[in-house]
Amino acid sequence: MANLLVKLSLALKILRMTEHNKSMLEKDQEGGGGADVIKAFKRRWYILAVYVYYSTISCFQWVEYSIVTNIVMRYYNVSSSAVDWTGVMFMIVWPIFVFPSSFLIDKLGLRFAALTGCFLTGIGAATKLFSIHQGAFHVVLLGQAIVSLSQVFILSLPPKLAVTWFKPNEVSTVCSIGVFGMQLGSALGFLLPPMIVKDHLNLNDVGSNLKVLCWGLSIAIIPACIGVVLYFPRMPKYPPSSAQAEERKKPQDVTMGTFLNSLRDLLKNKGFLIHTLGYGISFGIFSAFGTLLNQFVLSYFPGATEDAGRMGLVMTTFGMSGGFLAGVILDKTHKYKECNLLIYLGSALCLCALLFCLQIKAKIMVYLTIAIFGFFLNAYIPAGIEFASELTYPANESTTTGLMTAVSQTLGVTFTLILSHINLNWSTFWALSIQIGLLFFGTGLTLIVPNDLRRQEAFNRGKAIEFTELPQEDPLFTKPPTRN
Template sequence: MTDAKFLTQHDGPQVYVTYKKRYVGLFAIVLLNLATGFVWLTYSPVASAAEGYLNCDTTIVNLTSILYFVAYLVTSPASGWMFEKKGIKKSLLFGALIQLVGAWLRYFASLIESTPGNSGGRLALTLVGQVIAAGAQPFFLNVPPKFAAVWFSENGRTTATMIGSVSNAFAAAVAQLVIPAITTSPETMADSVLICAIIATVAVIPVFFMADRPPTPPSPSAAEALLETSEEPFWVSLKKVGKNKQFLILMFVFGTFVGFFNAFSSLIVQFSEPFKYSANDAGYFGAAMIVAGLVGAGIAGPVIDRNKQYKLLLKCMVPVATLFYIIFNFVVRENMFIAIIVVSALLGFCSFAMLPVILELGVECTYPVTPSSSTSLLWASGQLFAVVFLLVLGELQDNEKAVSTGVSPPLVFIAVWCVVSTAPIYFFKSGYLRMEAERRSRQNKGVVGKASPQDFEDISLDVKGDVKV
């Protein structure tokens, strides 16, 4: 294939092309995120069964979730370095294989006999497998904005980022429904672990069929990224992003809401148990939040792609999501199942709409640094906050107090923290640096409105493409 610095139609104005093969890569990212969601939440939604299966206490079961967040913080820089040095496809394949190994080690642990007096072997191998699988998570969470920036035009980037990013949360919703349904006792726990290992295996397959980069760029900013012989070193980009005050505001807000979602997903059974709700009931609460969230994100992505009002949406959604966290304190009561479902859904709708918006804003306010730098720091803040919140909320959990007073201390903490975190978002004033650069580029170079890949005779294309400009 000919290496061209820019794509022209018979020496005419520059055009930008998108390719259908981008959907293969997006599907691979979605499937990998689905798998990591299942592996993450194999044990915590069925804490009682997991305790019997591993012969451990609740703290160890909670640790299986905490390890995911800690491992992310450790391996996230490595994922950014690999994206820079090895490209998207090889990095995803590396992460997929790590997840595969960890998932199967957890299943092999089920073949080791475990009793209350001799639980070490199964428990140790399970935790080792969980740590290895958790180390793959940043390869899947960090990639959607970078993949969207390289493969999609500016009229589709937010939607692509949304699809890739919320797939992990969708997996969490499905896992909270499926895992309790198939794990009815400690004896059936091994079946759930096996199913998760199979899902992790299937998730590897699409990666082999994706392309690492498009033959030609879909946008001016993608053209820069694709044509540079060497990107700015990841650590240099990371340092620049970390000094950006506007970006730090996004980190705090993103960390708060992602951290609470992760903590909520992991501990929702414990929050609702004092009010006589079962693990299956808690699964419905989490699923309602996530399914409605997917609808919210699904609406927000295309709408924002059309009107580009990222800041307006964010400043509306943050206080509304905070309001629903406050309302939670008044509906988590006995015999309030429908009310909890409704508030969970409304909270999820607002919260998930923010996810692709903040990820794209992170790229916009730090441009021209590589998207993997801003994305990795945003997700790292979410995972770090999740670890802190899990530890704090676990300590605050008091079933007797919740029953006697009707108030859940962890939910009060969540509401208060969200109120505090609302104010900083109104100090976010950054412009849309990437979109402004693309607008200038189009004005300077001129762009053809319509074109067909067959028009570009000097370049052989291996996939059919739609043209977006």
């Protein structure tokens, strides 16, 4: 009888504890208290897809005119340097507006950034609809300026989007997918303009081709604008990681003072500053090389305008696979410094091989080496951003990326203008040789960056806390004391 009473008492305790646990779970699911609810929503992939789509259209317009420099020069009766400014514009605008935009993104969130970036891209594309006559090159520059302004709200988002919506083991992969949009846009920018805008003898036919190009971009951005308006929230209802849960527990009102303090902390981080210079050199060469690719190729293969476009496509297509692979490897290994160093060295060596193939005028080998060069050069973009996020955690990701890209775009402008001058007045050989030297210098900088993985330490602390908070002995299955 005593044993029966003990069993009944234990059963009642189990029932009460089960009901209590169920009640607590319901409260958690309603956001009403209790333990942190960690959840990654399936809709995060929709949000990522929308971002990739409109960043693709924005980045397409970077090389839209420079890849057909010779045709644009004839139609608008301008110099090659003037056409270069259609690409340089993107690098000029960024350093001017990056800090105001980073402050606004930190204060107003992802939805504000998505709406602003997407709609500015659409406005810039629509502006260029009014540039289809030979005296309207200034309208081209205005449209390019508006699109370039959109990118200060677009290009710094991948790391912030990744940590806000995705699981810790997905962050690097998602960041690389986010950068994929930029690379895909560049690839299409190299491919489509030479196919659409032909070097007709009749300039009216050239104008008709430009109209097709501009209308196509204006129509393509409309679904993205609708998608952002309908669903692109500031953040998910529940955090996707314990690190994000901890961040939500200590919300801080973003003011200009807190933003400047965050910026000051970044400028005191020596490892981050060294990495930023190395990243800036690589990205600056990526920008300059893409802007001047048409001129580089035509200096060795006269009349090969479409080949220049296809080479740019090959470079960025292989680059997309490199960027995605880099993200997957980083999520699996967390070897951020090692991956950055290997990718940087690979970029330098491949540009050496590319220069050699251009010198011997082996067109097939140029396609091959430019593909491998693009693989490494583009892979460094997400790898470099992720390494910076590790070095600067818990600094806001958009501020970190914005500062890095400001340096990158400044160097991109500098490299493009100097290398364009060297290419015209000396030779393409010297322009490419200088880029090789800069890439080896950047490799050396990456070698001395400290391997300080702060974000991984935070993730690991979160896992340790979750583990240690588990009960060492489950009270539901504790045996009752035996009776003598």
